[in-house]
Each structure stands twice: as structure tokens, then as C-alpha cells.
Amino acid sequence: MNGDLREPSAREPLAIRLASHGVQVAFIFGVLFLWFLATNIWRVSSILLPNPVDVWRQLIEVIRTGEFVRDLRITLGEFAAAFVIATILGVAIGYVISRSRYLIQVFEPLFAAIYAIPIILFLPLYVMVWGLGPPSKIALGATISFFPIVLNTVVGFGNVDRALIAAARSMGASNLQMFRHVLLPGALPVVLAGLRMGFTVALLSVIGSETIASLAGLGHRIVNLAENMEMARMFAYIVFVIAIVAVLNAAISTIEAYARWQ
């Protein structure tokens, strides 16, 4: 037997990982401590920056009374619809484009150019067409997250190693087998990265557009509280949204890791 096994890539030593986690935790506590100093010692106006203790109390109340449920349901519903629409359209259209060199030549630069435009500027148009309710948020979120998804799908499926495709073809792979065993696994890492980006921008655009023009939703609630000068409660909602986003991100990371492993 010639040739030897390559070393399995060494994992980062535990000490280094613990140390970096320690720094991350210390950073968060540092920010909280500065917040505390700013409100209690340096006496920053509570209209600009409410006391963290007040914010905590408000947060407990928001959760205890369950008043967040309706807004959360609306925002998550809009986000889910936007992301699902963008994923279905982005992956399907991206796959079709990736099958033809001509289509790639035409559409890849076009989509890349549109992707660079701040599409949120078209929100007034979306509101005129779809109204102030959830449909305009869904349409905008879907539009914005469509582009990273379609672009990565085109690149992912378009750049599968040609040698692998030729090998499968020479062994008689059917179109379905080619897709299932060669194209899909070959494209998956890049497509997943696109879905990840689409996920993030869909969430940003839904919440962002709620803060600009809407009737309900977490973004709407936050702006509303700001307009009523209920700063502690507004901050409580911001903390709440951050927590929700962190949970969603953890969830998609888990799904992504599982898909990659598969």
C-alpha cells in the first residue's frame, strides 16, 4: 500500500475556543456595564437612553402580558412568506439559468447589478400597490432576498466540477440521477450560503419596512413606542427582537450544518 492517510484536520484547541468565547461574553457585559454607567453615573437623558433596569422591567411585562404575540405573529408570518417565495423563485429560476451558458451570460450581471440597488427605496411603490398591511412587506422582503438566492444558485449549479459531470455522463447517469447525485451536492454549499444571505435580508427588509409604513408588526410597534416617548418599552422591544433574531439564526445555522453534513 503506497500513499498514506492525511492527518484529519486538527480542531482548534479547547483553550483557544474557550478564550474567544470568554472575550465575546466579556464584550457583551462590557456594553451592558457602559449602558449602566451612562444612565446612572453620567446621567444621560432617559429619553435618549433609558435605564437598563427599567428596560428589563418593561421586557418582563411585555412577555408576561403576552402583548407581543400579535406583532410577533405578523412579523414572523411576513418574514416566512417572503423567504419561502424568494427561495422557491430564486432556486427554480437560478437553476434554469445555470443550465445555459447564454442565460448565465445575460442574467448573472443583470441580477448582480439589481442586487446592488437599495430596493427598499421602492417601498412607497410597494405600499401603493399592496397597501399598508403585510402583503407589501412580503412582496418587498421576497424581492430583496430573491437576488442573493438566485445569484448563488446560478453560481452554485453553474460551477459544479465539469470532470464530475463528465464522469457521471460516461457512466450513464440519467438526468434525474445527475441532478440528485452530482449537481445538487456539488451546488449545495454555495446555494446554502445564498439562502443564508436571503434569510438575513428578508428579515431586515420586513422589520425595516414595518418601521417605515405599516399597520402592525414588531417594527411598527417599536416606532409607535418611540413616537409616544415610551423609550424603556421601545428598548424592551428592541431587546426582544434581537433575541428572536438570535434564535432564528441559531435555527438556520443548525439546519445549514445538517444539510451540509448530509
Place this chain on the structure above:
Amino acid sequence: MTAAEVAIRVRDVSHQFGEAGQARHVQALQNTSLDVHRGELHCLIGPSGCGKSTLLSVIGGLTTPTTGTVAIGGKPVRGPMPRDLAYVFQENALFPWNTVLENVVLGMKFQGVPKAERQERARRALEAVGLEAFAEHFPGQLSGGMRQRAALARALSLETGILLMDEPFGALDEQTRMVLGEDLSVLLSRSRKTIVFVTHSLGEAVFLADRVAVFSARPGTIKEIITIDEPHPRKPSFMTAPKFHALRDHLYGLLHDEIRKSMTETAQARRRYDDTAESPAATPPKSNGGAA
């Protein structure tokens, strides 16, 4: 071996990439004809860019030639013929997301082998190349030599009469390719397959082949076919025999001028490419290789 038993018949195959007059136009093959006999190992050797890999791809049905025909066992080639021939590629074309065993099994699935037979045949093929202990490894965990063994196992498991090998050991170091060459010679003497083997190594060609087709510089065509009259399996001692050196020197003599020509041709082509980048109506490349 009777000359009547022709496994692969290549007739007047020419192939060009791009249209004449375009900057990227390349006449890769010109009026090439070749008969590969059943059970022989036929090497194709020639300067880089002479079209030897293109010819292999045409035989394998992966490239449709501009003109000319290929027939396998009398059947004209119109596309991949997975039941008749298996391919071992230049770069390793193993699926990186599958283990070695899964790669072999998947090849048979593509080819249409019944599910019940696949595992057993895969085990046997891996044993034949000495990789049975690495069945559950992923290609990325193997050395280059082991990856090419795995690719060979995948091709062997398909149990085709013909094996096409496109510089299968090209990316390996000298020692590894010598050992793999010996193993291949032993393996082939047992399996009696028809093999077309593209290489740029003179030693490899003489060591492995029953016949060697020497290609001219681009546009490629077969300049001469030499016979290596030495029974398989060939021992490492053959490499030090006077006969080996005489054949190798003869081959080098045939190739030497073609390699010079191909180097000049490449330099000219580059200059021409630079010219055509400015004026698209430049003349197409002139042929300067001898026709067979």
C-alpha cells in the same frame, strides 16, 4: 491476437473547437483513423495539445467530432455507452461527498447494475486495487495515488470490455506512477480488457502498451504506430532491459520533432491570438503537421 478482432474503429475523425477565423479556433484532430484490437492496451502519446485526449473523449461519446465516425464492436458511437466502456479521468473524478465505496456503488447505479449485485461487485473491485480497507474513507482523506486506485476500482466494477484512461497517473509523482503502472499491468493481464491509455510519459507508454500511437503536433493525427512485443504482466525488470530502452529511444526520436513543432505552434498561436484580439478577421491557423 487476430487483426480481425477490432474493438474500436476510428475513421477519419477531425475535430475543431470554435469556428474557423475565430481567435479561439483550434483544429484539435485532423483525419485520424485507428483500430484498437480486442484485449490490447493501446497508448496514445504526443505533444501537449495534439488532440489525444480529444480523441479519447470522442471514443467515449463525450465529444461529438466535427467529422468522422467511431464504432465500438460495430456499433456507431453517438453518445456515452456506459455498458461498453468505462472512463478513468485525468483529474480524479470521484464524487468528494461520497465515500470510496459509495463512489463505486454509485457508478454501477448510473450504469444500471441491479441493486443486489452492487455491494459485492464494489467490494471485489476495491480488493482488486488494494483499497478494501479504505472503503469508508472520503476521497479527500486519501493520497493522490489512492484516489486514482479508487477511480480505477469504480471503472473496473462496471465490468465493461473497454477501459478509457486519460492520463490517469498524470498528477502523481514518479514513484507512485511506476508502482501503479506495475499494478495495472498485473490487473490487465488478468482481466483481458481493451484499454486506450492517454499518456505523455514515454516510459509509461513503453511499459504498459501493446501498441503505441504517436501523434503529430497540432492539428493532431497519428504519425506512426509502434508495437511493444512483450507479454503482460510486465515486471519492473523490463524497465531496465535493453529492449525497453531501445523502444523508448525510438519513441523519443519520433516525438522529438513533433514536440518542437508544437512549441513553435503554441508560440505562433499566442501571437496570432494577440493579433486577432485587435482584428477579428485574421487568418485561421495554418496546419503544419504531417498527415498520416
